[in-house]
Amino acid sequence: MESQEVKLLGFWVSPFVHRVEWALKLKGVPYEYIEDDIFNKSPLLLELNPVHKKVPVLVHNQKVLAESFVILEYIDENWKQCPLLPQDPYDRAKARFWAKFAEEKILSDGAWRAVRAKGDNREKALGSTIEALEKIEGELKGKGKFFGGESIGYLDLALGWISYILPVWEDVGSIKIMDPTRFPATTAWMSEFVNHPVVKDSLPPRDKMVIYFEKVIKKWEI
Secondary structure: HHHHHHOEEEEOHHHHHHHHHHHHHHHHOOOEEEEOOOOOOOHHHHHHHHOOOOOOOEEEOOEEEEEEHHHHHHHHHHOOOOOOOOHHHHHHHHHHHHHHHHHHHHHHHHHHHHHHOOOOHHHHHHHHHHHHHHHHHHHHOOOOOOOOOOOOOOOHHHHHHHOOOOOHHHHOOOOOOOOOOHHHHHHHHHHHHHOOOHHOOOOHHHHHHHHHHHHHHHHHHO
């Protein structure tokens, strides 16, 4: 049996790190967590991830992997218990598609831009975020508790940040994105996700997130 020597370099509030942690916990893989200050990057991080110089970084038996989606797939293929990606090739491809879509349209170019922007730029970003969430709402309807049915899967981990970071961004930015009447399936999924034992026990403190994002948003206003 292959050794379980696993280390994860992360940053406490990073949604990319948390999705990897959740995957390891769901599969029952023991790991050592190493906190790294992304604003004062350690020599270890720069050595292990010289290309992007970002977290997460997974080290398994001295094999180094970066980028959270790449790491998720590695974890899923290396530890077969509690599969994350669907078994059907078409369903796997769809899960990857929606994960990439949400990363680009809701996280990077959507909600994160909306919370930092002003005036017309904010309205435009809000509009595109809500439009993208409508697509996610349609994909989620009729699926059960999670995107994968009754158990958390790859797409749930990819979109998990919506359940706990997006409400903080709404408060910090004084914006409204997640309307329960408009997104009933997504709202129900958010509640199921944050209350899952693996997720609930490892969420960053909300008050600490508020302070952190208030500082970051002031610094990175656009």
